[in-house]
Amino acid sequence: MRGAVLGSGVAHVALLLILASARMATSVMIPGPETVQVALVDPTPLAPPPVPKVETPPPEPKLTEVKPLDDTGVRLPPPAPKKKKVAPPPQETPPAPEPAPPALPSAKLGSAGLKGDIAVDARDFEFTYYLVLVRNRIAANWAPPAGMIAQGNRVRAVVAFRIGRGGALSAVRMEQASGMEFFDRSALRAVVLSDPLPPLPLGFTASELGIHFGFDWEAP
Amino acid sequence: MRRTLTMAMVAMALGAGPARSQTPTDVRLDISSGEGRRIRIHCESLQPGGDRVAGTWSVQADEVLAHDLDWSAVFLVSKAWAGGSPPMDVQAVVGGKLTVNGSQVRLNGEVRDLPARRPILLREYRGPVTDWRSLVHAFADDIVLQFSGEPGVARTRIAFIAQNGRNKELYTMDYDGARLAPLTADQSIALSPAWSPEGSLILFTSYRGGTGPRLFVTSSTAGRPFLVSGRPGLNTSGSYSPDGREILCTLSQDGNSEIYVLDARGGSPQRLTNQRSIDTSPAWSPTGREIAFTSDRTGTPQVHLMDREGGNVRRLTYDADYTDSPAWSPKGDRIAFVARTGGGFDIYTCRPDGTDTRLIVSGGANENPRWSPDGRHLVFSSNRGGARGLFVSDLDGTPPRKLETGGLISLSPAWSPRPASGGSALRVTEGSPTPGGHP
Numbered sequence: 001m002r003g004a005v006l007g008s009g010v011a012h013v014a015l016l017l018i019l020a021s022a023r024m025a026t027s028v029m030i031p032g033p034e035t036v037q038v039a040l041v042d043p044t045p046l047a048p049p050p051v052p053k054v055e056t057p058p059p060e061p062k063l064t065e066v067k068p069l070d071d072t073g074v075r076l077p078p079p080a081p082k083k084k085k086v087a088p089p090p091q092e093t094p095p096a097p098e099p100a101p102p103a104l105p106s107a108k109l110g111s112a113g114l115k116g117d118i119a120v121d122a123r124d125f126e127f128t129y130y131l132v133l134v135r136n137r138i139a140a141n142w143a144p145p146a147g148m149i150a151q152g153n154r155v156r157a158v159v160a161f162r163i164g165r166g167g168a169l170s171a172v173r174m175e176q177a178s179g180m181e182f183f184d185r186s187a188l189r190a191v192v193l194s195d196p197l198p199p200l201p202l203g204f205t206a207s208e209l210g211i212h213f214g215f216d217w218e219a220p
Numbered sequence: 221m222r223r224t225l226t227m228a229m230v231a232m233a234l235g236a237g238p239a240r241s242q243t244p245t246d247v248r249l250d251i252s253s254g255e256g257r258r259i260r261i262h263c264e265s266l267q268p269g270g271d272r273v274a275g276t277w278s279v280q281a282d283e284v285l286a287h288d289l290d291w292s293a294v295f296l297v298s299k300a301w302a303g304g305s306p307p308m309d310v311q312a313v314v315g316g317k318l319t320v321n322g323s324q325v326r327l328n329g330e331v332r333d334l335p336a337r338r339p340i341l342l343r344e345y346r347g348p349v350t351d352w353r354s355l356v357h358a359f360a361d362d363i364v365l366q367f368s369g370e371p372g373v374a375r376t377r378i379a380f381i382a383q384n385g386r387n388k389e390l391y392t393m394d395y396d397g398a399r400l401a402p403l404t405a406d407q408s409i410a411l412s413p414a415w416s417p418e419g420s421l422i423l424f425t426s427y428r429g430g431t432g433p434r435l436f437v438t439s440s441t442a443g444r445p446f447l448v449s450g451r452p453g454l455n456t457s458g459s460y461s462p463d464g465r466e467i468l469c470t471l472s473q474d475g476n477s478e479i480y481v482l483d484a485r486g487g488s489p490q491r492l493t494n495q496r497s498i499d500t501s502p503a504w505s506p507t508g509r510e511i512a513f514t515s516d517r518t519g520t521p522q523v524h525l526m527d528r529e530g531g532n533v534r535r536l537t538y539d540a541d542y543t544d545s546p547a548w549s550p551k552g553d554r555i556a557f558v559a560r561t562g563g564g565f566d567i568y569t570c571r572p573d574g575t576d577t578r579l580i581v582s583g584g585a586n587e588n589p590r591w592s593p594d595g596r597h598l599v600f601s602s603n604r605g606g607a608r609g610l611f612v613s614d615l616d617g618t619p620p621r622k623l624e625t626g627g628l629i630s631l632s633p634a635w636s637p638r639p640a641s642g643g644s645a646l647r648v649t650e651g652s653p654t655p656g657g658h659p
Contacts, residue, residue: 126336126338127333127338127340129259129311129312129333129340132311133259133367133368133369136257137369167369196369197369198365198366198367198368198369199365199366199369201333201338201339201340201341201366202339202340202341202342202651203333203338203339203340
């Protein structure tokens with residue numbers, strides 16, 4: 001009996017240590033000064049940012065109760081150039097943009113292989129915290145369509161919109177349709193449901209900010 | 221010609237796409253659920269200026285502002301005055317200046333990103349020095365708006381019932397427990413307060429006058445109560461419709477408790493339920509089109525829904541032997557209710573179709589849940605930790621926090637709407653962005 005209790009205690013302590021270390025590992029991914037790299041002017045693709053090597057967090061379990069406080073911020077799995085066979089040296093690469101660059105950092109949303117990206121229309125937009133807020137809001141409002149598993153292995157839609165100084169959305173449109181209407185509709189709905197977004201930061205002085213929000217789905 | 225941003229996030233620029241008009245900067249961010257995550261924000265002390273008393277005020281203002289941000293459920297707050305350097309992942313720093321000149325106070329609030337300290341929000345608030353808390357709360361609400369797209373609730377108040385022996389009186393206080401004010405001193409029993417939609421009136425039940433429970437209305441700041449409904453039997457659980465034109469309540473003039481809609485003055489009653497069973501605790505949906513209420517028509521008290529006209533009745537809760545006290549969230553997406561489980565009373569929420577039930581609070585007797593106007597919090601009464609008191613849950617799994625109500629035994633809370641933007645002594649001036657730190 002005492003042995004069982006002792007064993008259980010040891011197991012719990014071990015579990016706590018694992019959890020604590022996992023938490024520390026994820027906290028490295030939290031936006032911090034070292035992890036950031038945004039090239040704002042030069043269209044030359046950058047080398048992958050020097051992100052600490054971290055494990056991809058496991059898919060979050062479906063919640064049935066109140067969500068516990070989770071302050072891990074944005075998750076950044078290591079940028080894995082899955083389809084790029086040869087990684088060209090960053091400095092020599094001509095600006096030959098691909099419509100859907102394969103080397104997206106990606107994270108899974110639940111069990112579906114959902115990814116997304118944001119592009120902005122302003123060269124001097126330096127407030128990445130704001131883009132994270134936009135991303136979080138739209139992602140929270142995105143109910144991925146059911147039945148995607150049976151359809152192809154990669155789907156991408158891009159929704160363009162503009163954010164006014166007060167956060168109101170305008171000119172919401174489908175910039176790049178996926179060819180699957182229900183997927184496009186789910187993307188548009190996620191954007192429209194997110195209106196209004198937070199007000200633009202004071203330090204960004206333009207009257208509005210153009211956003212191109214990419215919704216990706218990849219077969220698991 | 222490559223610039224790197226050190227503040228921001230895990231982002232990588234991949235250059236301009238040909239299809240895009242103004243050579244947009246691509247910032248790649250993963251989609252994962254951002255819900256439930258708090259934003260790390262660092263509070264620096266407000267710099268006092270003007271009269272010497274500013275030093276005392278600013279120290280208090282620091283704590284009020286940090287509480288507001290913490291209690292918003294949007295931020296995870298660190299405080300410069302608590303020592304230590306800001307955590308690595310802080311996204312913004314809050315600070316500014318508090319200047320006192322005679323009877324006037326000025327707060328120059330600043331929110332900047334880190335480490336570049338580019339301005340996110342610069343705003344000046346002026347008001348009478350006696351109202352310094354409102355200035356700080358207004359700044360906090362603006363910060364919440366800046367990061368969430370929706371203003372906070374730091375300028376709201378909470379009405380509640382305080383018990384003193386056999387008497388129960390109506391009180392109001394700031395949402396953080398400050399500025400407590402009694403509204404009745406009847407030496408009678410007051411019950412179930414409810415705010416009017418614009419916050420100027422409070423409807424409540426009272427035994428004042430000694431003729432059983434009747435519905436009264438009073439100004440939310442002072443004044444004496446006016447009778448709204450004094451029909452024979454019970455006149456209880458009144459609440460204003462979202463447009464303020466109607467009152468939903470429980471009357472027993474026809475023999476047993478039924479749900480009625482009255483006009484705002486208490487006249488022209490329309491009966492919505494017609495059952496041998498007891499129907500009570502009605503609550504409007506935020507559209508005013510539907511009503512949640514408690515009925516024991518199925519044998520035990522359970523929360524039901526019906527249309528405004530009384531039709532289309534359907535049962536909401538099935539999993540507990542007793543549910544009561546429904547409260548519809550301000551956005552209409554969830555309904556909070558109390559369920560008896562074992563010996564205690566727990567608070568749950570679910571969708572209006574009865575799915576996705578979530579336990580919010582358990583342990584002890586937790587009752588009378590009421591939503592904050594932004595739907596991010598529930599205030600409720602509980603006996604957790606001994607004496608009966610008021611608690612607030614942020615609905616994100618953090619433990620409920622107790623509201624200090626000056627040692628009063630407090631129950632039956634109701635959260636006010638947000639104050640109207642005009643009509644306050646507060647003056648607000650937008651700051652102008654200073655030149656950025658980059659060439």
